[in-house]
Every structure is written in C-alpha cells, then in structure tokens.
Amino acid sequence: MKKLNRRSFLKGGLAGGAAIAAVGASKQAVAGTHNFGGYPDSMGVLVDLTKCVGCRTCEAACNKEQDLPEPDKAFDDPSVFEERREGGLPRRTTEKAYTVVQKYDVPGREHPLFRKVQCNHCNEPACLTSCFVNAYKKTPEGAVIYDKTVCVGCRTCMVACPFYIPAYSYSSAINPVVKKCIMCYDTRLKFGRPPACVEACPQEVMTFGKRKDLLKLAHQRISDKPDAYVDHVYGENEVGGTAWMYLSDVPFDKIGYDTHLGTQPIISYVKEFLGMVPMVLTIWPALFTGFHLLSNRKDALKNDDNKS
Amino acid sequence: MGGRKKTLLGMAALMLLTAPLAAQSWAAEGPGTVELGSLANHYSAVTFDHAMHTGVAASCAECHHHTTGLAPIDPNCARCHKAGDKANRVACKSCHSDKRFSAEDLAKIEGNPLLHHKGKLGLKGAYHQKCLGCHTAMGGPTGCQDCHTRNDKGDAFFHSGKYTPAPKASAEHGGGH
Structure with a gap:
C-alpha cells in the first residue's frame, strides 16, 4: 500500500478543496438568479420624505395603536430631534417607540429634512433568518411579525437587522423580549387596513398599497418631477427589497440611509x-x-x- | 353669456345644497368662508377664509387645479387638462376621498386600469399639502394650532397639555445592542 506522506496528503487536500469550492461556486450562481422577491400581492408603504414636516403625529398614533407606555416627552415636543445617543446618532426605535422621526439639517436645503424610521418589513428578512426559535414570520400581507411568547431574548435579530430596528425590553427583569413595528398586523393590516401611522399622517407622506403598485407610483413621481427627487427608490432592491420604500430629494447616504447594503437578501x-x-x-x-x-x-x- | 351665468348660478346653488357646512356669504368667485370640519377629530374645524385667499392666490387653479375651468398651474396636469376642465363640484372633498386607503378606496383604484390619478391624495393629505405647501412658500402660519386648535382628545393623543409626562431625572436611551 502506498505510504501516505505529508506531500501526498496536502495534494489530496488541495484537490478536494478545489472540488468543494467548484460545487460551492455553482450553487452560489444558482442562488444568485433565484430570489424569492416577496409575496406577489403583499402590501407596502411608500414614504415621500419631501413631504414630511416633522409633526410626529405618526409616533403618537403608533403609541396609541400598539398600546405602548407613556413617552418621556410629549409628542409635540420638538426637543427630541436634538437628542443624541452614543456616537452622536439621532434617536432610534426602542421598546417604547416602534417608530421615530429624525431631523436632518442638510446643507443647501431650505428646510430640515425629516425621516421616519420603523421596520422596513423586508421581503426576505434577516431577523427571520437569524432567529433560531423561529419567532419571526413574513406574512403574505407583507408584515414581518414575531411571536413574543417563543422569543428567548437572545437578540441575534438585533445584530442581523441591516436597519438596526428591533429593540429590546431592557426594562423587563423577568422576561425581556424583542420589540418592533409589526405594520399594525394584528389590529389593521390583516383586515386590509393601513397601519395607524399612515392613516394619522396629516401630510399623507405615506402611501399604502400593493408593493408592486407603489413601485410604479414611485417611479412615476420621479419622472413627473425629476427635479424634486433623486432617482432612487430606497427599498426597491436593497437587501432583496423591502415593503417600506422611500423617495427623497436628498441623496440617501446624506440622511442616514445605508446605501452599501447591496441587493441580495x-x-x-x-x-x-x-x-x-x-x-x-x-x-x-x-x-x-x-x-x-x-x-x-x-x-x-x-x-x-x-x-x- | 346669459346661459353661462345661469349655469354658474346653478352650480353655486348646487354647492350650497350639497355642502351644508360650506358657508353663507358668497363673493363673486365662490364662498366667503368655508367651515372645514368633516375630518375634525383631535383638532377643531378650520374656518377657512376663502374670500381672503382668492385675493392672495394668483389663480383659482392654484388650489382647484383644472376644476374651475382655468388652465392648471402644474405642467403635468396641463398635459391632459390644457385649457382647464370644469367640474360640476369644485369642493376639495368632491374629488379627494376622506376614506383614503380604505378597502373601498384601494379597490376603486385597482379596479380601474385606465385610471390615471392612482396616487390622488386623500382629503386630509390634500388639505395639508396644499395649505402648508403654500404657507411655507409664502411665509404664512405653519404651526398645527395656527389653523386649528387642538381639543382635549388631541391633547391626550399627543400626551401634551395637561397630559404631558412628568419630566424624568435622567433621559433613557434604551434599545441599543
């Protein structure tokens, strides 16, 4: 029998490795062309940031609809826009607020730009992928919901989310769980009604409808007023597409959006x-x-x- | 000429009948004041001084688009309604739905493939975008309560007024990793 020395072992290892890599590459190519792309008739929300005036009515509506605890400050108190957390970053979603409005002073823009932040309800959510107890679910209506009774509080979804959305009930000593926007699934979306924030907004910043229709509307708005928008619908392709999509007159990377997420889920x-x-x-x-x-x-x- | 006047008068009478909240005194070009109250919930109704605003606006089309029969301001509207398209009813709520995004509203949009105005604003959005847009551009009042005072229900909704949360010793910034 041929003696196995170090050289032949390494040779064999290299050949095996190459074979594995080849198989892996071909699989990846297949994965690249096959995207789920979301449920065909799922609903979504198109947010036109050029229309937001920062009144925070959406935040108040969310608080009421989701029966959230009393806020630290009144919803008509503009001082929250100046609040900064570690790293000089503006407010983010918390266990007490599933949506927050941020203010950006953009050089050269006459008025500040306001940006509403909440779960984007990805077509193929990273939180869902990362959850080892399968607490998350993407519903055919488009919402990314979760079962808090099975959540063990590991917070992997918080790390996985590319938009830093899921928050954690740090205040609960006994049963801390993840908390986030569910697109008002339980009380509204599953009955065909728009989320509370959408309905409450005085400016109709948000348009509720089928995601595929919203995409057409978004591109029509851009082509109707090319000077009023940047030619990018944020969320159309980002991380495989999201149910919530955005139009802006300022490049998205200037107002806190991550434009390097790629188009792959x-x-x-x-x-x-x-x-x-x-x-x-x-x-x-x-x-x-x-x-x-x-x-x-x-x-x-x-x-x-x-x-x- | 006389026939046209008659139709105008007829239109005015029709509007008076169909809009019980629309007001009483009429200037040459529409009502003097209009009570905008169909959406009132957290705020009181708005008493809109129509006569004053007709003096400020360059054209009726500034607010009424093509419905008063004048050329629309927005070049995108002019693509179809070049010389204006007179509508029988010109009140905002005649065209802008107060049930935007309801199942009926969405079905109506989806059921008509030829419908061009698929993204037509609801009544609340139309009011605020039009009023606030112009007020911002022309330096008019832009605060929520500059136009409509908030009621007690509204104060509770916003956790403001007598419902303002007691200040806390240290601000919490929970939610991070």
Missing part, C-alpha cells in the same frame, strides 16, 4: 454556511470519532504486541 450570504451546519453536526462527529478509534487501534495493537 441577507440570507444569501449565509445560505451556504447554514446548509453545512447539519452536515458538520451529524457527519463530522461520527467521522472523526472513527478516525480517532482507528489511530488509537494501531497504538493499542502495538501495545498488545509489546506486552505479548
């Missing part, structure tokens, strides 16, 4: 790895235990020979 980046996990967990232990026993058997036999 977050799951595409981990699909290959996650597919390997069951194999690693089931085959590898048996395989390496076998190797271990084999090499030990040689030693054991040798010991037996020495003894006899």
Whole structure:
C-alpha cells in the first residue's frame, strides 16, 4: 500500500478543496438568479420624505395603536430631534417607540429634512433568518411579525437587522423580549387596513398599497418631477427589497440611509454556511470519532504486541 | 353669456345644497368662508377664509387645479387638462376621498386600469399639502394650532397639555445592542 506522506496528503487536500469550492461556486450562481422577491400581492408603504414636516403625529398614533407606555416627552415636543445617543446618532426605535422621526439639517436645503424610521418589513428578512426559535414570520400581507411568547431574548435579530430596528425590553427583569413595528398586523393590516401611522399622517407622506403598485407610483413621481427627487427608490432592491420604500430629494447616504447594503437578501450570504451546519453536526462527529478509534487501534495493537 | 351665468348660478346653488357646512356669504368667485370640519377629530374645524385667499392666490387653479375651468398651474396636469376642465363640484372633498386607503378606496383604484390619478391624495393629505405647501412658500402660519386648535382628545393623543409626562431625572436611551 502506498505510504501516505505529508506531500501526498496536502495534494489530496488541495484537490478536494478545489472540488468543494467548484460545487460551492455553482450553487452560489444558482442562488444568485433565484430570489424569492416577496409575496406577489403583499402590501407596502411608500414614504415621500419631501413631504414630511416633522409633526410626529405618526409616533403618537403608533403609541396609541400598539398600546405602548407613556413617552418621556410629549409628542409635540420638538426637543427630541436634538437628542443624541452614543456616537452622536439621532434617536432610534426602542421598546417604547416602534417608530421615530429624525431631523436632518442638510446643507443647501431650505428646510430640515425629516425621516421616519420603523421596520422596513423586508421581503426576505434577516431577523427571520437569524432567529433560531423561529419567532419571526413574513406574512403574505407583507408584515414581518414575531411571536413574543417563543422569543428567548437572545437578540441575534438585533445584530442581523441591516436597519438596526428591533429593540429590546431592557426594562423587563423577568422576561425581556424583542420589540418592533409589526405594520399594525394584528389590529389593521390583516383586515386590509393601513397601519395607524399612515392613516394619522396629516401630510399623507405615506402611501399604502400593493408593493408592486407603489413601485410604479414611485417611479412615476420621479419622472413627473425629476427635479424634486433623486432617482432612487430606497427599498426597491436593497437587501432583496423591502415593503417600506422611500423617495427623497436628498441623496440617501446624506440622511442616514445605508446605501452599501447591496441587493441580495441577507440570507444569501449565509445560505451556504447554514446548509453545512447539519452536515458538520451529524457527519463530522461520527467521522472523526472513527478516525480517532482507528489511530488509537494501531497504538493499542502495538501495545498488545509489546506486552505479548 | 346669459346661459353661462345661469349655469354658474346653478352650480353655486348646487354647492350650497350639497355642502351644508360650506358657508353663507358668497363673493363673486365662490364662498366667503368655508367651515372645514368633516375630518375634525383631535383638532377643531378650520374656518377657512376663502374670500381672503382668492385675493392672495394668483389663480383659482392654484388650489382647484383644472376644476374651475382655468388652465392648471402644474405642467403635468396641463398635459391632459390644457385649457382647464370644469367640474360640476369644485369642493376639495368632491374629488379627494376622506376614506383614503380604505378597502373601498384601494379597490376603486385597482379596479380601474385606465385610471390615471392612482396616487390622488386623500382629503386630509390634500388639505395639508396644499395649505402648508403654500404657507411655507409664502411665509404664512405653519404651526398645527395656527389653523386649528387642538381639543382635549388631541391633547391626550399627543400626551401634551395637561397630559404631558412628568419630566424624568435622567433621559433613557434604551434599545441599543
């Protein structure tokens, strides 16, 4: 039998590695062309940032609809726009506020720009992918909802979310869980009604409708008034598309939007790895235990020979 | 000429009948004041001084688009309604739905593939975008309560007035990782 030396072992390893890489590459190519793209008739919201005046009626409506705790300050108190958390960043969503309005002073723009932040309800949500107790669900209506009774509070979804949306009930000592916007699914969306914030907005900043119709509307608004908007519908393609989409007159990277997220759903980046996990967990232990026993058997036999 | 006047008069009478809240005194070009109260919930109704605003606006089309029969201001509207298209009723709520995004509203839009105005604003959006847009551009009042005072229900909704939360010793910034 051919003796296995280090050189031949490495050679074999290289060839095997190349084969695995080739298989991996071809799989990735297939994954690249196959996108779920969302439920065909799912609903969405088109947010026209050029219309927002920062009145925070949406925040008040969300608080009431979701039965959230009393806010720290009145909803007509503009001082919240100046609040800064660590890193000089504006307010974000919390366990007490599933939506917040941020103010941006854009150089050269006559008035400040206001940006409403809430869950974007991704077509293929990273929070859902990351959750190991399957608490999350993307409903055919378009909402990303979650079952707080199974949430174990691991906060992986908070790390996975590319928009930093899920918040955590740090105030709860006994059963802290993740908290976020559910697009008013329980009380409104599943009955065909728009989210409370959309209905409350005096300026009709938000348009509620089928996502595919909203996309047409968004592009029509841009082509009707090309000087009033940047030619980008944020959320059309970002991370595989989101139910909430945005129009702006200021480039999105200037007003806190991440424009480097790419168009692939977050799951595409981990699909290959996650597919390997069951194999690693089931085959590898048996395989390496076998190797271990084999090499030990040689030693054991040798010991037996020495003894006899 | 006389026939046209008659129709105008007829239109005015029709509007008076169909809009019970629309007001009483009529100037040459429409009502003197209009009570805008169909959406009143957290705020009181707005008493809109129509006569004053006709003096400020360059044309009726500034607010009424093409419905008063004048050329529309927006070049996008002029693509179809170049010389204006007179409508029988010119009140905002005649065209802008007060039930925007309701199931009926969405079905109406979806059920008519030829409908051009698919993104037509609801009544609340139309009021605020038109009023606030012009007030911002012309330096008019822009505060919520400059036009309509908030009622007690509104104060509770906004957690303001007597419902303002007691100030806390230290501001919380929870929610981070």
